[in-house]
Structures are given as structure tokens and as C-alpha cells.
Amino acid sequence: MNPVSSPAAPASALSVALLQFNPVVGDLQGNARAIIDAARQAYAEGARLVVTPEMALCGYPPEDLLLRPAFMQACDDTTAHIANSLADLPDLHLVLGHPLQALGDDVRTRSWSVPRRLNAASLIRGGQIVASYAKRELPNYQVFDERRYFISGREAGLGPVVVDVLGWRVALLVCEDAWFDEPAESALAQGAQALVVLNASPFHVAKRAEREARMGAFARKLGLPLVYAHMVGGQDEVVFDGASFAVNAQGEVGARAPSFEVATLPVTLQPGGAVSGRVAAPLSEEAEIWAALVCGVRDYIGKNGFPGAIIGLSGGIDSALVLAIAVDALGADKVRTVMMPSPYTADISWIDARDMADRLGVRHDEIAIAPEFEAFKTSLAPLFVGRAEDTTEENIQARIRGTLLMALSNKTGALVLTTGNKSEMATGYCTLYGDMAGGFAVIKDVVKTMVYRLSRWRNEQAVAAGQVEPIPERIITRPPSAELRPDQTDQDSLPEYDVLDAILERYMEQDQSIDEIVAAGFERADVDKVTRLLKINEYKRRQAAVGIRITHRAFGRDWRYPITSRFRA
DSSP: OOOOOOOOOOSSOEEEEEEEOOOOTTOHHHHHHHHHHHHHHHHHTTOSEEEOOTTTTTOSOOGGGGGOHHHHHHHHHHHHHHHHHTTTOTTOEEEEEEEEEEOGGGSTTOOOSSOEEEEEEEEEETTEEEEEEEOOOOOOSTTOOGGGTBOOTTTTTOOOOEEEETTEEEEEEEGGGGGSHHHHHHHHHTTOOEEEEEEOOOOOTTHHHHHHHHHHHHHHHHTOOEEEEEOEEEETTEEEEBOOEEEOTTSOEEEEOOBTSOEEEEEEEOTTSOEEOOBOOOOOHHHHHHHHHHHHHHHHHHHTTOOOEEEEOOSSHHHHHHHHHHHHHHOGGGEEEEEOOOTTOOHHHHHHHHHHHHHHTOEEEEOOOHHHHHHHHHHHGGGSTTOOOOHHHHHHHHHHHHHHHHHHHHHHOOEEEEOOOHHHHHHTOSOTTTTTOSSEETTTTOOHHHHHHHHHHHHHHHHHTTOOOSSOHHHHHSOOOOOSSTTOOGGGTSOOHHHHHHHHIIIIISOOOHHHHHHTTOOHHHHHHHHHHHHHTHHHHTTSOOBOOOSSSOSSTTOOOOSSOOOOO
């Protein structure tokens, strides 16, 4: 970036409020009420510049709702309603994130016969929209697909927006713009004295630290303070972690909101580039992932109106972890468990499942599936003559359980939470229409080694709080097994989980080739087996329930591989 002379410092401090907001996609009236109420409260507490996250009005991502003219018109109408509702506060400056239509003369350099959309940040003051900034850098990687919906401010011929707020020259940026030099450099050339960044940046592990480091370096290079208003909450497979923050002109964090909580963060901008406010402590990795999973479950169940959740509790660690997350998210009264033993279920599985359900205070039922299993085998016996039992019979057991859980879901309205982890989803160690049956996959992006880490972490938190450990110790220490045949364990046919998960990380998240992974010290037989299983089971994953994303390469929006493919490197 070329050095640009900083403008003269403002004469007085500016009180800012960052609205860490949890919108519901498409609930324009509800989102507007929440924004208006929060803005009024912040104003009453002294804030004069109030900033919402990116796309706060409609929620993010609204996906193909943006292609509907009625939706875009409703967004425009609701933006005007917010402005009118705050007209009695003439010195309140609200920066609102919203989609904005651009049609014909609204875009100065081109003319289109159909509306085009902008990802906008508008300054509202005195009942009017006094300026609108259009996002210039549109991400189209990982979970993002913004070029499908928006044109950039640059393409629309719209330049930087620097607005006057009580003597401060404030530049507006939207999310990705702050990861590139040009948008802010252009604003600085027009006299910007502070940067306001609106964000809806989906969570993955270590993302908070990455954001703060980038924004700190950015502010230091520009010599300007920066405030970062970030969304919080769950939307389908993505979650937003909040942790809105502000950095001073030296790039140091001077204020930070808590992670995964709705909050308003007051920030004071001082002449000279200093910032001040409360600084919430960052979470550990396990605490951050736990909070993301709890947030994802709570918002998926709550925003979609399900009365509760149902979990098939097996006595194994995966279903135990999902149960603990669900109870933390929803409360014990909204969670029920069902144990469905087969002829191969060990006694300790019954005992441990009952024990955990009792510890957490959830309703627990037991339905033996032996009669149904025998009935299926009898019905199929004439067709299976001369064929030995194999995975077919194992899968029948899983599908009986899936059918029973879905019947309970249909009858009660509660959502079935599936319990498969990322290691299983990757290698196909899951049964279509069996243990994959359900409405939401809580730990779909959690590898098995992290399942163990999270389980131990949650127990440690309980002990520290003087509570009973939610997950019985034996569930954590016994070898994992699907219990679909005598004396079965997962490691009968898979590498050890620390090896399996390391291979998956290198192949999925780092895009290393098979040869590169082998060169790193892994056995070629293990690498070949894991990557082969990963590729041949894509057809299963396409039929899996949506699940919470916690890494930067989850099965879902991040992973778009063809089902039919012969590429094997």
C-alpha cells in the first residue's frame, strides 16, 4: 500500500456501539424490531454511531431469496421503515447492513434491463438514508457464493463512502473489503479518520484470532482505528461467533465482545487513534468449538420451530457427546433419548446409556429391535439363499433404528439429531437411512479425536463447577464399536483414529496429494485406503443431513466434489 497522509485528528471522542446481532434469515420485521430497539438502547447509553453486522436486516446468507423481486422490495421497504422509526433521534447515526437494489440509473456506468443487487452498508440519520456503500470485494470461496447474487461496488461504478459523524470522517467497509488494500486506501485518500467494518464471517476454528491479526495489521498500516461489528448465531450449517472488536491505530485490540453471545459492545474512539471498551477474554479451542456446536443446535431447532430433539443413544461416545451438546443448547426438558438394543448390544451399553440419560435428566426410552430384525431376516431369507451374513444384516439393524426414530419425530414434531462424526462421514462408516436418518447432523464436522477431546473437556467443566460429569467415564475409555456384529470395534477395519484424522486433515483441509501424505511419514496402505473410502462415499454424503461447520473444509458448502469421478491422486 502506498503511504497516504493522515487527515487532521477530530476534535473530540466518538461513542460507538457495535450491535452483535443474531438475525433470522427472512424475518425482516423481527430483525428490524431488534435493530431499532438495540439502537435506541445504545443511544440512551450515550452512543451516537451504532453499527450493525453485514446483511443484518435480512440475515446471512439469504441465498436465492435475493433472486426474488418481492424479497428485495421488502428489504428496501423495511430499510425505509427503520429510518423512519429512528427519525426522532437526529444525532443518531446508524450504519445498517442490507441488500440494496440497483436498477438502471441507480448504477451510473451501466444500464441493465433487470435489477442487480448490492451488498450494502447505509448510513441512516434523521429519518433518511444519507449514504450507501456497496461491497467491492465479493468472496466466492469456501461457503461464500456472493458473485451469484451481487455486483460489486466497483462494477457498479460506486466509489468509497466516507461520511461525517459528529466531526469524524468515517469510512464504511463490508467484510471482505477489509482483507484487501484498495477499498480502505481509496477511503483514506478521501480523508477517512476511522474505519467501520460490517461483517458476517462464518466461524471456523482459529478464525477469531485470524480476523484480529489481519485487522490489527490493516489498522497499523493505515494509521487509523478500526471497529468491527460481527454477526452471531446459527444459520443452517454455518455459525457466526460474534467477538466484535475494535483496534487502535497501532493495531492493538482495545475492545472485544464475548463470543457466541448477543451483545452490544460500546467503544470510544479517541482523537489520535486510541480506542477503549471492555475486552472479553478469548475462548480456548475446545470451549470455542463447544459454543459453536451449542449455538448451531439451539438456533437450528429454535429458528425452525421444532419443539425439541430426539437422539438415538447407543452407549457410545458419539451419541453421548451429541446428547451433552443438545442439553446445553436446549435444556433437558426438550431432549429425549431412545436406546434400541440389538442382539449384539453389550450390557454395558444399556447401563451407560441409562446412566447418562439419568445424569442429564432427559426422558429415556428403550425399544429392543430383535423382533424387527428377525422379521426382516425372515422376509429376506428366500432371496438371500446361499449368501452368508455380511454388512447387509448390519445395515438392516441401523435402518430399523432410523425408522423408529423418524416415527417418533413424525408423531411428536421433535427433530432427530444424527450422531455421526466427520471421520465416519469421510470413510462411509455410516448407514444411509439408518444412523444417517435425521434432520440435523451435530458433529458432522467433528473428527473422532476431537470427539474425545470435547467429551473430556465438558466433563472437566462440570467438575470445576461442582457438578456431576455428564458423560460416564466408561463411555470415553471403552473402544468404539457400532455393535452390529459380535465383538466388533471400529479399528477392525480402519486405521487408528489419530492416523485417520491426520490423513483426512492433510487431504481435505490442506489439499495434499497421496504422495505428499506418504512422504510425510504415513503408511501408503493407510493413505490409499482412507482416500479411496473418502472418494467412493460421496454419494452418501450428498444425502446426509445438514450439519454444523467448525472447520474451513466441512462436508457441505466447502466440499463440492463429483460423485462420479475416476481421479484418484
